[in-house]
Amino acid sequence: MHPVTHQGNIIHHLNRYLDWHNKPVRMNRQGICNGLAAVYVNYALQGQTGKFQALLNSIANLSATSEWNEEIHLFAKKVAKSFMPEEYDKTLNQLQSITTLEIAGKPLTPSFELGMTTSDTHWIQILKDIALQDDEAMIIRSVNHAASLSKKEGQYILYDPNYSKGFKVFQSEKDVIHELHFNVFRYTGMLGLITDSFDLSEMLSPIAVPLELYGPLGLHVQVIRHPERNNTPRSFPDLGELFKKYFTTDQTALSSAGDHGITNLFWAILLDNKEAVKVLYDKGFNNDKHVVTACIVAASMNATQVLPLFLAQIKEEKDIRRMPDIFKEALREGRKEALETLLQDDNGSACFSDIILMRGNAATFLHHAAAGGNPDILKFMLDAYQNEGAPELSEKDIAQTILAGNAITAALGSKSPACVNLLYQQLKKVPGGVDEPLLLTHLLQAVRSNQLPMVQFFIEEIYKLPEHQDLVFEAITLTPSRVAQTDISILRLLQANRVHFSTAAQAIIDRKEKGEASGSPSIGDFLFHLTDFIKKTLLKRDEIQESISHFKTMKNGLFKMKPSEDPQEIELMPLNHDSGISP
Numbered sequence: 001m002h003p004v005t006h007q008g009n010i011i012h013h014l015n016r017y018l019d020w021h022n023k024p025v026r027m028n029r030q031g032i033c034n035g036l037a038a039v040y041v042n043y044a045l046q047g048q049t050g051k052f053q054a055l056l057n058s059i060a061n062l063s064a065t066s067e068w069n070e071e072i073h074l075f076a077k078k079v080a081k082s083f084m085p086e087e088y089d090k091t092l093n094q095l096q097s098i099t100t101l102e103i104a105g106k107p108l109t110p111s112f113e114l115g116m117t118t119s120d121t122h123w124i125q126i127l128k129d130i131a132l133q134d135d136e137a138m139i140i141r142s143v144n145h146a147a148s149l150s151k152k153e154g155q156y157i158l159y160d161p162n163y164s165k166g167f168k169v170f171q172s173e174k175d176v177i178h179e180l181h182f183n184v185f186r187y188t189g190m191l192g193l194i195t196d197s198f199d200l201s202e203m204l205s206p207i208a209v210p211l212e213l214y215g216p217l218g219l220h221v222q223v224i225r226h227p228e229r230n231n232t233p234r235s236f237p238d239l240g241e242l243f244k245k246y247f248t249t250d251q252t253a254l255s256s257a258g259d260h261g262i263t264n265l266f267w268a269i270l271l272d273n274k275e276a277v278k279v280l281y282d283k284g285f286n287n288d289k290h291v292v293t294a295c296i297v298a299a300s301m302n303a304t305q306v307l308p309l310f311l312a313q314i315k316e317e318k319d320i321r322r323m324p325d326i327f328k329e330a331l332r333e334g335r336k337e338a339l340e341t342l343l344q345d346d347n348g349s350a351c352f353s354d355i356i357l358m359r360g361n362a363a364t365f366l367h368h369a370a371a372g373g374n375p376d377i378l379k380f381m382l383d384a385y386q387n388e389g390a391p392e393l394s395e396k397d398i399a400q401t402i403l404a405g406n407a408i409t410a411a412l413g414s415k416s417p418a419c420v421n422l423l424y425q426q427l428k429k430v431p432g433g434v435d436e437p438l439l440l441t442h443l444l445q446a447v448r449s450n451q452l453p454m455v456q457f458f459i460e461e462i463y464k465l466p467e468h469q470d471l472v473f474e475a476i477t478l479t480p481s482r483v484a485q486t487d488i489s490i491l492r493l494l495q496a497n498r499v500h501f502s503t504a505a506q507a508i509i510d511r512k513e514k515g516e517a518s519g520s521p522s523i524g525d526f527l528f529h530l531t532d533f534i535k536k537t538l539l540k541r542d543e544i545q546e547s548i549s550h551f552k553t554m555k556n557g558l559f560k561m562k563p564s565e566d567p568q569e570i571e572l573m574p575l576n577h578d579s580g581i582s583p
């Protein structure tokens with residue numbers, strides 16, 4: 001039986017394998033198509049599509065407890081990095097995933113790049129004009145999916161990460177475009193494949209392919225050449241001519257994804273191409289109604305070439321009032337260059353000084369900066385509030401603002417240990433800024449999100465406490481259902497630090513150690529989930545509240561047992577759930 005190699009199965013097996021071997025790399029459970037498409041290109045350019053397929057076959061049959069395979073580990077790291085390159089380099093976005101890969105130490109770069117929405121007939125001609133060569137490969141993206149195309153002996157080889165088995169071969173450009181339109185990206189308004197979010201069957205992909213796509217085909221294409229061939233002359237279609245020939249200025253959505261319209265302005269921003277924007281304007285495109293939205297998308301994508309063009313169009317008061325929304329997008333995406341562009345704009349500079357740096361807005365914008373996962377931006381914002389704020393904030397003010405805005409939780413969501421560390425160092429400047437309940441809260445949030453590096457960070461911080469480190473670990477309470485959802489690498493780390501697990505929870509850990517899949521839900525699993533539901537919904541309690549309550553009880557008991565010549569010397573104050581900082 002041929003292995004099932006769609007991305008849902010690859011994600012499932014890789015994550016179990018990497019977890020069992022205590023490796024922090026994880027595949028995004030919602031899909032890794034962008035990473036797989038890029039890595040396919042990396043192999044195709046080296047004439048190794050067979051090796052790529054063999055690796056997928058191996059992973060599809062991979063047991064969690066299989067012996068360590070460094071080649072599979074390297075494959076996983078390449079996929080993870082190229083899937084979401086902005087998590088590793090905030091100057092990049094998903095369209096630049098190929099630049100994270102290299103051949104013989106030389107990075108891969110697109111030799112040709114185009115994005116637009118146009119008819120299938122036009123795309124067939126564009127593909128003919130590109131004339132893909134046998135030593136080249138192409139990444140093709142829609143708004144929420146990616147595939148790859150290579151060529152061998154005159155035949156097109158298409159790899160869609162949602163294909164259950166291997167690749168598909170096509171003889172003509174017409175056949176390729178038809179496949180992309182109706183089967184890969186599904187611009188038909190039809191639902192995609194049946195999803196299986198509970199992983200009940202490896203025969204079904206738990207990944208939702210693009211849903212509810214309508215209209216003509218909207219694509220972003222990149223042609224990538226082998227680095228050693230980049231200096232060899234190769235002509236491509238002239239972008240300016242393609243824009244003039246096929247771009248339309250229709251204000252309505254040319255195509256749509258759900259409720260979101262996809263115009264050619266969208267593709268021009270994603271390309272960060274001033275020439276494309278100019279062609280649209282020359283053709284009479286009027287962007288007045290959508291200029292703020294264009295700025296927001298440009299800031300999100302770090303499109304610093306076109307962002308100034310749109311900022312210059314913001315003149316009406318109603319648009320100027322929305323400048324904070326553009327800043328929010330740059331901050332929460334961690335786009336330093338876009339932020340710098342905003343600060344160089346007159347309206348942007350005024351917005352930053354007069355609105356964003358106001359004391360009452362500090363919690364909101366520090367939260368966004370932390371969510372962006374860029375420590376350079378976060379430090380810039382912290383310094384700005386202390387040195388330029390209206391009024392300037394003290395270290396105590398900053399600490400209270402960090403906690404009030406849940407900035408650390410936001411940084412956890414960004415998966416940036418550097419941002420979390422920066423915020424914790426800021427809290428430590430204030431006596432009582434970091435206490436046991438705070439560390440318990442964030443440690444358990446890190447456990448919930450299965451972030452091994454974050455769990456390691458908070459454990460190290462607990463050991464830096466002046467006292468009661470053991471009590472903090474003893475206070476941790478994880479339900480069996482939470483244990484079932486937690487990576488074994490994290491559970492091992494908790495066990496090594498004397499966290500106690502119930503008999504039922506330990507039984508789940510033992511099964512995980514053996515590499516056993518959870519399988520179909522049992523009656524016991526149902527009861528565990530029911531108990532959790534009652535605690536969270538009816539009693540308004542979860543592991544965090546229970547662990548903090550448990551810690552307080554143990555700490556108070558310790559104080560009661562502690563000998564003292566004068567009982568009045570010990571004043572038992574209730575611990576602030578959020579912080580030891582007094583208001």
